[in-house]
Amino acid sequence: MLVKKNVLKHEMKFLLSFIFLLSIICNVSFAYDLRIIDGDTIKLNGDKIRFAGIDTPEPKQICTLDNIEIFCGNLATIVLKEKIGNEIVTCEREKELDKYNRILAECFVNGQSLSSYMVKNGYAFAYRYFSDKFIEDENYAKQNSFGLWAMEFEFPWDFRKKK
Numbered sequence: 001m002l003v004k005k006n007v008l009k010h011e012m013k014f015l016l017s018f019i020f021l022l023s024i025i026c027n028v029s030f031a032y033d034l035r036i037i038d039g040d041t042i043k044l045n046g047d048k049i050r051f052a053g054i055d056t057p058e059p060k061q062i063c064t065l066d067n068i069e070i071f072c073g074n075l076a077t078i079v080l081k082e083k084i085g086n087e088i089v090t091c092e093r094e095k096e097l098d099k100y101n102r103i104l105a106e107c108f109v110n111g112q113s114l115s116s117y118m119v120k121n122g123y124a125f126a127y128r129y130f131s132d133k134f135i136e137d138e139n140y141a142k143q144n145s146f147g148l149w150a151m152e153f154e155f156p157w158d159f160r161k162k163k
Contacts, residue, residue, distance in 0.1 A: 034089055039076025039124055040115075042107065044089060052094050052104040053131030054115045054124040055156045063153040072148055073156075076123040079147070083117055084109055122147020125155060 035043040039056030042049050056076040057063065063072035091105040098104055107114045118124035119134040122141035126134040142149045 032088065034084070036077060036081050036084065038073060039080050039118060041102065042089065044091060044107075048102045049091055049093075049105050049107065050098050050100075050102040051115045051118075051124075052106055053127055053133045054119055055127040056118065056124045057148070057153065057156045058159055061154070061156065061159050063148055063151040065151040070151065072151065072153060076118065076148075079121065079123045080114065080118060083114065089114070120146075122149045127157075129157070 033043075033045050037043060037048070038059060040051040040054050042051075057073040059071065059073040059077070061071070061073045062069045063075075064070070087109045089107050089109055091103075091107040094104040094106075096104060115124070115134060116137050119126055120137040120140055122145075124134075126132070126138040128135065141147060
């Protein structure tokens with residue numbers, strides 16, 4: 001009888017430990033909160049993150065394809081949303097914040113850089129003023145007329161200067 005009580009006590013401790021660990025894991029997974037602001041900015045678990053080294057068109061910025069006007073900033077946002085889907089985004093933060101107090105970071109889905117993806121597919125530009133990291137990706141998109149490179153567009157930094 002004593003042995004049976006000890007075994008039961010041991011099993012109960014194991015079960016409680018398992019439930020405790022499971023509750024921690026569940027709390028972590030429920031803590032994940034992602035909102036895509038635009039083609040180069042996300043809000044992840046309350047932190048506003050700007051993708052370092054790239055720039056995408058502004059939401060109201062218009063590009064033209066075969067005389068059809070397209071809100072190319074919105075298009076870039078859609079492409080980013082489709083790339084992320086239901087996957088988990090992780091980010092490697094840089095030391096400084098940008099002038100709008102956003103965290104600068106390179107973010108990834110399944111180990112792939114979202115910045116590289118956006119630039120290489122032509123929906124973002126290498127932001128040469130701040131970094132030369134994505135120039136090769138931009139050259140690839142330009143040479144293959146991917147994304148915005150198949151359209152008439154204005155670089156986002158030039159568009160913002162006019163506003």
